[in-house]
Structures are given as structure tokens and as C-alpha cells.
Amino acid sequence: MSSSNLRVALVGSTGYTALEVARLLLTHPSAELVVATSRQDEGKPLSEIHPMLAGRCDVALQPLDADVIAKSADVAMCCLPHGASAESVKQLADAGMRVIDFSADFRLSSLETYEHWYGVKHPWPERIGNVVYGMPEFFADEIRTADIVANPGCYPTSAIMPLAPLVKAGLIETDDIIVDSKSGVSGAGRSPKLATLYCETNESISAYAVGTHRHAPEIADLVERIAGAPIEVMFTPHLTPMDRGILSTIYVKPAGKAGSVEEAVRSMMSLLRDTYSDQPCVHVVDHLPATKYVAGTNHVQISVRPSGKRAVIVCAIDNLTKGASGAAVQNMNVMFGLPETAGLLM
Ligand SMILES: NC(=O)c1ccc[n+]([C@@H]2O[C@H](COP(=O)([O-])OP(=O)(O)OC[C@H]3O[C@@H](n4cnc5c(N)ncnc54)[C@H](OP(=O)(O)O)[C@@H]3O)[C@@H](O)[C@H]2O)c1
Helix, strand or coil: CCCCCEEEEEECCCCHHHHHHHHHHCCCCCEEEEEEECCCCCCCEHHHHCHHHCCCCCCEEECCCHHHHHHHCCEEEECCCCCHHHHHHHHHHHCCCEEEECCCCCCCCCHHHHHHHHCCCCCCHHHCCCCEECCHHHHHHHHHHCCEEECCCHHHHHHHHHHHHHHHCCCECCCCEEEEEEECHHHHCCCCCHHHCHHHHCCCCEECCCCCCCHHHHHHHHHHHHHCCCCCEEEEEEECCCCCCEEEEEEECECCCCCCHHHHHHHHHHHHHHHHCCCCCEEECCCCCCHHHCCCCCCEEEEEEEECCEEEEEEEECCCHHHHHHHHHHHHHHHCCCCCCCCCCC
16 A cells, blocks of 8 residues: 555444445555544454454554544544434544544434434534535535535435436426335344344345334435425335345336326436436446345446336445445545545446
8 A cells, every 4th residue: 555545544443334444445546444443342453353354454443532543544434323423523523534424413404304303412513404415426516625424324325316316307296206125134234133133134024114214304305405396205114134235116106297107217217317427336227226236336226117107216226335335435535536436446
């Protein structure tokens, strides 16, 4: 690694998204991991916590001291749970660091919506609605100069990417959108929980948080921010027996009365193709997307098919890559003027 490399600090480095950042940085041409923090494993090499990194990344874990980290790194990737994250992001930003926050703490535009859905008082309310959403496909100019980037949620990425352009172009009804999503178990993080034990998830698919999942307001908020029109969205997530991956099947009604659903779907595919023609990570495809086709990559696959009176959108991403750590590396690249797909070319 060269001494001119961008120096990355990983905060909350014992979890799954942190491992994915470390994995991606191994092949990044101009960024390297120099700091990794943990509350409980101080002093251990990161590779002892994540054996996949053995012989390739032996940074020793240290406690989170923002002033110390700011002296040795240029950017912090904050991979902490919501609630805990906002405090740390504030400390790191106050210490002069540019921060990419993986949690939901700065994603929403409204403090009231955040406190209602997350059930906690926000420790830095002045910044709510004042942090760029880390989706370079829509907000690259703001990301370039941002001090803090709110990295998108995994399910929201799979819904916002197809929905926002279609709503903006007026091609779909905005009051009747159903997002039916399936996720691999890594989406729930590495901390042990009853619902994610092997015997609870293996050979089984289950819906959860029906009508109450916190990603529903994030999808609605961001589609409105990008498209300029409010939407009503019904969102149901499912846990599936996969390690990683998200497949969202989205049921929409074509707007207006003229023409067939087939024609409307052709317009949708054409609009999506135009929207993403210059975007290296988003692919509008003729086949039906599947999680396998994007596993371990920062790519998004989207397709639309007619079905009865509706159009059915299918979108696949990897929750740990485009749904979290790959998007964070993409954001970091944009923030520091590096090629947008550096370290993400798989
Ligand atoms: N998993 C996904 O697919 C995904 C996708 C998009 C966004 N996200 C978001 O990314 C963040 C990290 O997710 P993850 O899946 O990597 O979680 P994880 O595997 O559970 O890891 C979270 C890490 O945060 C640290 N931590 C836990 N509780 C903490 C607290 N109260 N205060 C300070 N540190 C704490 C832990 O490290 P120590 O105990 O060693 O300190 C742990 O390693 C979350 O906000 C999550 O919502 C995750």
C-alpha cells in the first residue's frame, strides 16, 4: 500500500457490514484500512474476529476515541446500530473527520418521523434533514462535499432505485405501491438473536414487522425527495434462509387510463434504462433478477413485467454490498474524488 492512500477507520468493526468494508478495501487501489474499533475486543487483531481476513488485515482493535482516530485516518465508516451511531458520528465529525454512517440515524428528513419510528430522542437533532443520503445515482454533487453521508438502508435501496424514476416521470400511481421484500439473514447483523438462529431460519421463510418496519418511512421519504411527489407504500419484509441478498418484488399500477399494461411496462423499462444508462452499478435487464446474479457485488439488477392490471418490478441487490458496505465505498470514492467504482469492480 502506498503512503498516499486514503486512510479509512472502521468504527464498530466486529460486525458483518464492517467485515464487508474490510473485504472490499483489500482490493481497493487507493484506500486502506488503518483503524478498527471495538468496545469489547480491544487489542485483538481484526483477523481474529473475522478469520476470513487472516494474513491480509491484522489491524489491532482499539477503543473509539474520536480525537485519536482523527489523527490517523481521513474518513470514518461508522458501522454501529442506530441510536448508538449518532453519538459517535457527532464525536467523529466534531474531531474534524468526514463520516459515512451506516445506521438510520441521519437518513430521514423529519425529526418527528425519526423519533416516532425509532422510539429514541435524537442526540443531534440539528442535523436531521441536513445530511445527504448516500445514493450517488441521485445525490453525487452533495456527496462530493459532504462532511457526513447517511448510507442508505438495504431494503430502501432495492425499492427506491426502481420507484423514484418511475414516480418522477409520472408513470405509476403513487397511492398504491406494494413492496414485498426478502432478505438473507446477515441483514439482521452478527449479534446473536433468537429469530436468526440456524434452527429458526433454515428451511423456512417468514414475514416480520408487517406494517411496522422502519424502512417503510425511509422508502417514502426518499422517493418523495427524489421524485418530488408523496407516495403511499405498503412494505412487507421476509427473512429467508440465505446468508446474503435482497429481492424486492414491487407491485405498481400504471398511471393514466390510456394504453395497455404491456405498453406501460415498455415505457417503464425504457425510462429506467435512460435513467441509469451512465450508472456503473445499476442494470436494467430483460431477465428476472435474482440474488445470485448480484451476490458479493455492488450491482443492482432491475426488471419490470406486466401482470394483470399491474406492473411487477423485480429488483435484486446484495444487502451487505450495494445495501451497505459497497455503497459506502462508492460514497467514499465520490467524497474523495476517486473513480466511483474503485474497489468495486467485481
Ligand atoms: N447487515 C446489513 O445488511 C445492513 C445493511 C444496511 C445497513 N446496516 C446498518 O449498518 C449498521 C451495522 O450493521 P451490522 O449488520 O454490521 O451490525 P452488527 O453485525 O450487529 O455489528 C454492529 C457492531 O456495532 C458494535 N455495537 C453494537 N452495539 C453497540 C452499541 N450500543 N454501542 C457501540 N457499538 C455497538 C458492535 O461492536 P463491538 O461490540 O465490538 O463494539 C458490533 O460489531 C447498523 O446500523 C445496521 O442497521 C446493516
